[in-house]
Amino acid sequence: MATDPRQSVLGEGETAANGMPQLDFGTYPNQIFWLVVALGAIYLILSRVALPRIGAVLAERQGTITNDIAAAEELKLKASEAGRTYEKALADARAEAHRIAEENKAEMQAELARAMEKADARIAEQQAESEQRIAEIRENAMANVEEVARDTAQALVEAMGGNADEGRVNRAVDARMEERA
Amino acid sequence: MAQNEAATLVEEGASHGGAAAAHGGESGLNIHPMDQFVIQPLFHDGAVGMFTVTNSTLWMAIAVLSAVLLLVIGTRGCDVVPSRAQSVAELAYGFVHKMVEDVTGRDALKYFPYIMTLFMFIVLANGLALLPMSFAPTAQFAVTVPLALAVFIAVTALGFIKNGAAFLGLFWVGSAPLVLRPVLAVIELISYFVRPVSHSVRLAGNIMAGHAVLKVFAGFAGALGIFAVIPVLAIALFYALELLVAFIQAYIFTILTCVYLKDALHPSH
Numbered sequence: 001m002a003t004d005p006r007q008s009v010l011g012e013g014e015t016a017a018n019g020m021p022q023l024d025f026g027t028y029p030n031q032i033f034w035l036v037v038a039l040g041a042i043y044l045i046l047s048r049v050a051l052p053r054i055g056a057v058l059a060e061r062q063g064t065i066t067n068d069i070a071a072a073e074e075l076k077l078k079a080s081e082a083g084r085t086y087e088k089a090l091a092d093a094r095a096e097a098h099r100i101a102e103e104n105k106a107e108m109q110a111e112l113a114r115a116m117e118k119a120d121a122r123i124a125e126q127q128a129e130s131e132q133r134i135a136e137i138r139e140n141a142m143a144n145v146e147e148v149a150r151d152t153a154q155a156l157v158e159a160m161g162g163n164a165d166e167g168r169v170n171r172a173v174d175a176r177m178e179e180r181a
Numbered sequence: 182m183a184q185n186e187a188a189t190l191v192e193e194g195a196s197h198g199g200a201a202a203a204h205g206g207e208s209g210l211n212i213h214p215m216d217q218f219v220i221q222p223l224f225h226d227g228a229v230g231m232f233t234v235t236n237s238t239l240w241m242a243i244a245v246l247s248a249v250l251l252l253v254i255g256t257r258g259c260d261v262v263p264s265r266a267q268s269v270a271e272l273a274y275g276f277v278h279k280m281v282e283d284v285t286g287r288d289a290l291k292y293f294p295y296i297m298t299l300f301m302f303i304v305l306a307n308g309l310a311l312l313p314m315s316f317a318p319t320a321q322f323a324v325t326v327p328l329a330l331a332v333f334i335a336v337t338a339l340g341f342i343k344n345g346a347a348f349l350g351l352f353w354v355g356s357a358p359l360v361l362r363p364v365l366a367v368i369e370l371i372s373y374f375v376r377p378v379s380h381s382v383r384l385a386g387n388i389m390a391g392h393a394v395l396k397v398f399a400g401f402a403g404a405l406g407i408f409a410v411i412p413v414l415a416i417a418l419f420y421a422l423e424l425l426v427a428f429i430q431a432y433i434f435t436i437l438t439c440v441y442l443k444d445a446l447h448p449s450h
Binding site for chain 2: 019020021022023024026027028029030031032033034035036037038039041042043045047049050051053054056057058060061064
């Protein structure tokens with residue numbers, strides 16, 4: 001293995017690394033140096049740029065989601081409130097309509113009652129008037145009948161050749177009339 | 182096959198050094214599963230110095246660029262409704278963020294950027310290492326040991342800074358019988374110091390083993406002629422497993438970091 005490339009690293013007589021190149025301590029300072037450089041570079045990049053940025057994005061997303069959920073919650077609340085308002089308005093309107101209907105009904109009833117009353121009054125009035133007139137007419141008729149009856153009776157008495165005493169005829173007619181009435 | 186190409190690359194790299202004779206050439210089984218882990222300079226031959234740009238450097242850089250591409254360029258829009266890349270970035274963010282929050286607690290979220298850095302680096306390095314002709318920086322102890330040690334030292338220091346001497350209560354199991362407590366304390370102490378070892382060897386070992394097995398299968402495929410279909414099929418299946426391992430190892434490393442951090446912030450049992 002005299003021409004092994006590792007020879008240059010190991011130096012003369014050092015063959016420990018033949019089995020495992022990892023145990024070639026000559027390369028350790030080099031590897032450690034570059035490891036420190038690499039870790040330092042990654043650390044700087046991560047802590048200065050990448051991690052704050054990703055953290056901010058994640059926080060922003062979380063915030064956006066939280067806000068959206070809150071907004072949705074609020075909208076839901078508003079919607080249910082609007083629903084309640086609508087229900088209430090509907091119930092109110094129903095009650096109002098019912099009330100108005102009842103009112104109208106009562107009014108109509110009252111009006112009807114009033115009209116009936118008025119009509120009844122007029123009917124009664126007319127009836128009274130009619131009755132009065134009928135009574136008047138009847139009275140007149142009675143008077144006429146009495147007169148006619150007296151005249152007729154007198155005429156009859158005279159026609160039969162009797163001496164028609166006006167007083168007697170009248171009394172007889174009156175008695176008969178009384179009887180008939 | 183991808184791993185064959187990777188093998189060729191390594192061999193080509195080797196031939197640059199004039200080592201062609203050492204590897205290929207002879208007939209028969211000639212498998213070098215560990216050659217893929219050799220650190221090599223990218224632009225010149227010779228020694229790997231402290232600042233030499235190597236294949237490991239290249240793939241670490243690609244991991245960094247991928248992190249930038251995903252987490253910075255991908256989230257450029259900052260959209261509330263994310264694009265595809267932004268979704269992936271947010272997924273990664275949420276994954277690690279939730280892990281830190283659940284395992285360690287809300288008070289540990291100020292360490293989230295470092296834990297996220299660890300996770301992104303390991304998961305991207307693991308994942309990119311599964312590309313054909315790539316290199317696996319996380320299969321190197323030189324990478325995982327510093328990663329684990331950094332966590333171990335930081336967590337231990339944090340434990341003493343936050344809790345003072347009370348941090349030692351971590352080793353004093355209050356719920357155990359008094360006689361057992363010193364014994365348990367020794368065991369706890371040992372297990373505490375073994376943490377960085379298991380933490381680092383687990384990651385490097387898993388990645389290394391997976392890649393080595395792929396390379397061994399690829400070597401068989403080269404030697405079997407028409408029957409190469411069997412190892413090729415095995416590679417395909419194993420590759421799927423390796424994808425899983427790449428993610429799971431990153432996850433384990435990260436969640437263990439969170440667990441250790443929790444011990445430091447809340448040392449009571």
